[in-house]
Amino acid sequence: MLERTYIDDVSAEDETTTIAGHVHDTRDLGGILFVMVRDRTGTMQAVFKEDREPELFAEAEELDRETVVQLGGEVSETDQAPGGVELVPTDLTVISEAKEAPTMEISKDVDADLSTRLDNRHLDVRTPETRAVFSLRSKAMEAMKQYFYDEEFEEVDTPALSTAGAEGGADLFPVVYYDKEAYLSQSPQLYKQLLVAAGFDRLFEVGHAFRAEEFATSRHVSEIAMFDVELGYIEDHHDVMDVQEESLRAAIEAVQENAQRELELLDADPVLPEEPFPRLTFDEALDILEEEFGHFPDDPTDLDTKGERLLGEHFAEQGHPAIFVVGYPEEKFYYKQGVEGDDVASRKFDLIYRGEELSSGGQREHDVDRLIEVMEEQGVNPENFEFYLDAFRYGAPPHGGYGLGIDRLIKGLADLDNVKEAILFPRDPDRLEP
Amino acid sequence: MLERTYIDDVSAEDETTTIAGHVHDTRDLGGILFVMVRDRTGTMQAVFKEDREPELFAEAEELDRETVVQLGGEVSETDQAPGGVELVPTDLTVISEAKEAPTMEISKDVDADLSTRLDNRHLDVRTPETRAVFSLRSKAMEAMKQYFYDEEFEEVDTPALSTAGAEGGADLFPVVYYDKEAYLSQSPQLYKQLLVAAGFDRLFEVGHAFRAEEFATSRHVSEIAMFDVELGYIEDHHDVMDVQEESLRAAIEAVQENAQRELELLDADPVLPEEPFPRLTFDEALDILEEEFGHFPDDPTDLDTKGERLLGEHFAEQGHPAIFVVGYPEEKFYYKQGVEGDDVASRKFDLIYRGEELSSGGQREHDVDRLIEVMEEQGVNPENFEFYLDAFRYGAPPHGGYGLGIDRLIKGLADLDNVKEAILFPRDPDRLEP
Structure with a gap:
């Protein structure tokens, strides 16, 4: 050297x-x-x-x-x-020797617009502020993984290429795969569940998810870095939230400790959320939105972006940058729902961090008979999900998990305006290079 | 819980x-x-x-x-x-409750053929031997990453989706990306180099590479897990080999210590290679093949599979399961080559572990003028590589790196016959599910 x-x-x-x-x-x-x-x-x-x-x-x-x-x-x-x-x-x-003068400002305060910066990312990553984002990202991810290794989770690695996702749909990117048609993965959830059902017990995966959505917002990209977690032998969805809460706190603590220089450069101050994070039901969330803000989400079964932002503000003022919303009334068949004695309609939760949805998760339905029943109630044909159902026919522990959007987490930690700033080479409907 | x-x-x-x-x-x-x-x-x-x-x-x-x-x-x-x-x-x-009896044997010695096992992977992963492979894989990867975190490498995350790779070619998988055509990444090398040129200095990335190769061998798959490394401020390719050598030893040591149960189940005994690994030149490798085995690779500028296997055997007998072969005579333009005073034609190396190529790497050419010169000597049009060349126009430290095939590493550590056994849900020309 x-x-x-x-x-x-x-x-x-x-x-x-x-x-x-x-x-x-x-x-x-x-x-x-x-x-x-x-x-x-x-x-x-x-x-x-x-x-x-x-x-x-x-x-x-x-x-x-x-x-x-x-x-x-x-x-x-x-x-x-x-x-x-x-x-x-x-x-x-x-x-x-530099053979040319940079075509973009590097050493002064960068006020180029984001699009110009991303077009010239090879120069933009030379600015100390941009480098700080990715140094912070590496440190946050190191701490997050360390939490899971320490808690006896195993890391798994599932494919990006598959036949049409179980849920199908227009959001998939088709791939020419030899003489077949393949699709890019939207989520490793089915694989995670299959492995936990088989006895993998506690696992996590860091990978990419691909969503062909036409959104042009500060929160969406087409290739997303995901931190996926799944664990077995849970009592209910609260065990899953406990893990998410502890791992997020571990990552924020590590950033506070090890990324001071980066945080200063970025003028960011990620507050360590107190535990436990507030866990409110969907109904309680609607009440707060109505009473405090006079806001009614258009879809009565889900929060909208504005609702998430307002809830985030409401709880941030009380020292809670992170909250869980639990028990949405209508959920995909794979979430456990309609359980007698439950005070919520479903055991699904969202984590809202700094007013933005950072992850979705919950307890899954592991009873194959009940799973088929819910599918039929929802008009989903079980025959299209044989691969999935088969995983639960041979004995599967109760389990749950979540998928956390890494890019959005970094956006939150580094206090960035746009999720693309948290990604080295972001992809969206208009951007496929550099 | x-x-x-x-x-x-x-x-x-x-x-x-x-x-x-x-x-x-x-x-x-x-x-x-x-x-x-x-x-x-x-x-x-x-x-x-x-x-x-x-x-x-x-x-x-x-x-x-x-x-x-x-x-x-x-x-x-x-x-x-x-x-x-x-x-x-x-x-x-x-x-x-298990609703059905498993359609495949789980608790006895599994002698199902690999194809049947992979078709029924949701049952196969329930066998202790198969689970052991992936438990070992998680432990090896944890140790490998820990080595790089400890050595002040940062983890980066680059996209799988891009416009046609710089090298183009028939091995790419095309993707329908909104109204454009995209391709799946074959390697993050250009991104890694761009970032090190910009001052990221020492980095690694764990991700997937996609190769539309028609090979049906025990060593090839279409979606490959890669551990990519790149570092700046090197003297030459030996600095890169040092890093690869130390990190591989760290992973093997961790497996020996923490995965004893898994190794016993798998009847595997990964020997910790002594340092330094033998570093022989391509010419020395040819001499050994000729003198010891009477073997002459068909292509006089590269080793063939048989040659790698024979070299592996030769050095394994001397207590060296891992060797570097340095200085292939004809190399891609991005490797530093034709340096006056060098005793090798190029500063490219391969790591051969247990008779199989595990990684390729070397020192890169960071001088943009020399890079263009070599391109032109090789009949490559520099205009097709503007994005790449531009990264080196503004001052780039001497650097190098490598990409290690994780699946092959696990195949070697766990002493498996086929690389697909080291992958949870492998992909090849005939296999796109489960």
């Missing part, structure tokens, strides 16, 4: 150091040249003085922005530079 | 316990009934005696295989049962 110390690790106690990175910016004051060098951990100011090192000064004057350099020299304390230290170089090696 | 202790955690010191799982098998000796219960951690024998608990005995006699039960009772030491303990139940709860 080339010799270098990460800028973040250079301290005033070091006499000398060697750093390497991109030339982020230069400022020539006539006889004194400031070169800001950027690496993955931060930026550092290097000061070249013409009277002291005329040859080095001349070389440094030739440096273009984004050229990659290695700089060795003395570490000097200063109040004038970020981090409280600057470098007085004695060695300069040009590792890789 | 339902009350239960994992079978693995029950010890002779416990007076009583409660376990839960599938009925794996039953044996009725007339008056004495043995019920084997299986959970994710193992199987345990429960002994029902008619004379002692006639009602419980009658209930237990009704248990069908794969029914899910919860059993409470006394723990008793015995030499007759696996694990050295058995359960003398006082409580039996049927959690979920």
Whole structure:
């Protein structure tokens, strides 16, 4: 490896150091040249003085922005530079010259619109703020996975390519698969359930889901990063919410602890939600919307975007950025519903974080006879779901799970306006590259 | 959560316990009934005696295989049962009844052919041996990721959907993407390089690659799990091999330590390769093949499957299950090649593990002028690669990386005959479900 110390690790106690990175910016004051060098951990100011090192000064004057350099020299304390230290170089090696000036601003405050930034993502990812989003994303995902490994969940890996999804529908992307037609997966849910039924017990999967929806909102994309969880031997949906709650708190705590630099750069402050998260029924949610906001969702069986936002605001004021809404009245057949003694119509829940739906989940129906009964009540033909039903014919523990939208989680944690900002190379109906 | 202790955690010191799982098998000796219960951690024998608990005995006699039960009772030491303990139940709860007998054998040695097993994967994953493969896979992947997190790599997430890959070609799966044509990704390499060029420095990605190849071998599938790595500020390809070597050793060590039960079930013994792995040049590899085996690959610029297998055997005998072959004479333009002073033609390497290619990687060409030069030498039109070239126009550190086939790695670690056994729901030209 080339010799270098990460800028973040250079301290005033070091006499000398060697750093390497991109030339982020230069400022020539006539006889004194400031070169800001950027690496993955931060930026550092290097000061070249013409009277002291005329040859080095001349070389440094030739440096273009984004050229990659290695700089060795003395570490000097200063109040004038970020981090409280600057470098007085004695060695300069040009590792890789920038052949062109960037076509987009990198070192100043970026006020390019999102579309321009995404078109030029190869330059946009060089800005410290954009890099901070993805550094934070990596740290949040590391913590989330660690939670599940620690809690004895196993990671599984299911395919993106399948025959028509059980639910079929217009939202699927067709694929030419040799001489057959395949579709891209919208969710690994059926696979997750099949595995838990078979005794996998506790599992999670990180993968992509593909939805051919025509939405053009700040919350939708066509290729979605999902964190899917499924667990067996539950009492009811509250056991599933417990897991989601604890794992989300673990991720937020890790971000607070390990991503301070990123949060500062992004001016974001993800509050650690207190436990337990409020768990309100759908009816209670409707009451709050009506009484506090005079808002009535168009569809009386579901919350709308505005309803989610208003509920989010209502509970955020009370110190609860995250809430569960439980027991929607009409649910897909695979959610357990109509259970005698239940105070909710279904054991489905949504997690609303910062006013946006972050995940859906619940307890599944694992009794194959009851499953067929609900299908028939809903006018769904069980014959189209043989693969699914078969998984439950041979003994399946009670189980549940959820799918969390990773991109939306990062949007929330980093306080971004649009979910596409949380994705390196987002895909939507109009965007298939870079 | 339902009350239960994992079978693995029950010890002779416990007076009583409660376990839960599938009925794996039953044996009725007339008056004495043995019920084997299986959970994710193992199987345990429960002994029902008619004379002692006639009602419980009658209930237990009704248990069908794969029914899910919860059993409470006394723990008793015995030499007759696996694990050295058995359960003398006082409580039996049927959690979920099996409605049908499995159409495939689960509790005996499975000698169904692979195709039948994969057709009935929902039953096949109930066999302890198959579950062991995926438990081992989860543990190996956990350790591999931990290595990279510890070494300050960041995890990234790039899209599966794109316009035609830079290399185009017949191996791509076309997707109907709204009103456009998209393709499924064959590799995240271009994205990885773009990000390292931009200063991401050290990154990895776990994702799927899609290859529309017509191969029907024990090593090929159409949807492949890949562990991709890329790092900047390298001296040369040896820095990349160092990372691959250390991370592979970390994964194997973790499997040896944490997956003993799985390895026993699978009768597998992944040897921890000594470091450093032998790094031989392509010419040295050819010499060994000729001198030791009289084998000459058809293509004088590449190793063939037989050549890889023979090299694997040759070095395995010397205690080296893993070797690098470096410096193939003809390589894709993106590998650094033709460097003055180099003793190899290109800085590309392959990792051969247990006689099979597990990954390809190397140092990339990061100088955009030289990149265009090599493209033109190879008859590749640089205009088709503007997106790629543009990433290197603005200063890019020297870098390299590799893509490791996770499925093949698990095949090697678990000593499986076919890579499809290492995949929950494999995809090949003839298999698109379940």
